[in-house]
Amino acid sequence: MSRRPSHPVRLLASALAAGALLTTAACSDGGGSENASDTAAEQAGVARPDAAKQTPTGSPSAPAALTEAGAKAALLTEADLEGGWNQVQDADKWRDRLLVGKVDVAAFLTAKSSATDCQALLDALYDDGLLGDPSGPSALTGFEQGDSRLLEQVAGYDRAGLDARLKWLRTLPDTCDEFTATGSGGAERTVQVTEASVPDVGDARAGLRVSVQGDADGGPAALTLDIAAVRVDTSAVTVMGGGLDGGQTDSVEQAVRQGTERLKTVLDGGTPSPQPTTMD
Numbered sequence: 001m002s003r004r005p006s007h008p009v010r011l012l013a014s015a016l017a018a019g020a021l022l023t024t025a026a027c028s029d030g031g032g033s034e035n036a037s038d039t040a041a042e043q044a045g046v047a048r049p050d051a052a053k054q055t056p057t058g059s060p061s062a063p064a065a066l067t068e069a070g071a072k073a074a075l076l077t078e079a080d081l082e083g084g085w086n087q088v089q090d091a092d093k094w095r096d097r098l099l100v101g102k103v104d105v106a107a108f109l110t111a112k113s114s115a116t117d118c119q120a121l122l123d124a125l126y127d128d129g130l131l132g133d134p135s136g137p138s139a140l141t142g143f144e145q146g147d148s149r150l151l152e153q154v155a156g157y158d159r160a161g162l163d164a165r166l167k168w169l170r171t172l173p174d175t176c177d178e179f180t181a182t183g184s185g186g187a188e189r190t191v192q193v194t195e196a197s198v199p200d201v202g203d204a205r206a207g208l209r210v211s212v213q214g215d216a217d218g219g220p221a222a223l224t225l226d227i228a229a230v231r232v233d234t235s236a237v238t239v240m241g242g243g244l245d246g247g248q249t250d251s252v253e254q255a256v257r258q259g260t261e262r263l264k265t266v267l268d269g270g271t272p273s274p275q276p277t278t279m280d
Contacts, residue, residue: 066156066235070266071139074154074237079274080258083251084145091142091151092128117168118176121193125210130238131157131165131229148248150241152259159234166229169206170195181212189214199253201260202230202237209247216244226252230260237263 064070078087124130128140136156143150157165173195181189189212196207205228212223225242226249237259241248262272 068137071137071154074263074266075141085143148243153238166206198228204231228256
């Protein structure tokens, strides 16, 4: 696979609940302490001062902001993956030369913007920026299994920018269905981009399969990458797996499930278990 990777509230205040609390506070006699003026105020629709100060209890709290320590704690471990994946220490240095190339703009005829999007995809896969530059903490880990690799990134982002980037990823199977990129040595590579399913986890998600056919080490080669990104509040998990032996659909899906669960645990103030959670 690539000798590279890719660097990856809901505070609802119910008006009805608030109204119910005010009404309850107004109607509670506190053991008969209510006087005539209190009763008159309530009949006139004026809340008692002490009732106005009360706030709903039991409301879900917003997830904590992602920290550097939290991003690292949320990363997958070997125990989270099946199939003999071995964790490596140099995942941040992975780079795949098959992803380097200049998109043939002429092949897109009048849709020059499509060529721009496809170039941006190749650049993002090579430069670890599939979801754009993180605005918060970021952590990365990688695993090897034979000639295949799996990379995971956990990072914090600007919410609007993150949603826009996920939306952009979902358009690429149509925009960049198939195109040609030319390497620095003049060799042409055929790139295909298709939609890939992502487990129904997190708050929003996007998945791609990218295949690159070209030459490596003097012979024909085909690089296949399965890619998934999942948003949890303003943080995200990005997983990419595959290599010259083909994609890693099952492993990527498992990594997404476990990685999302670990991230949610961290954002809820907990510590991920050293053993994977059993998930359907």
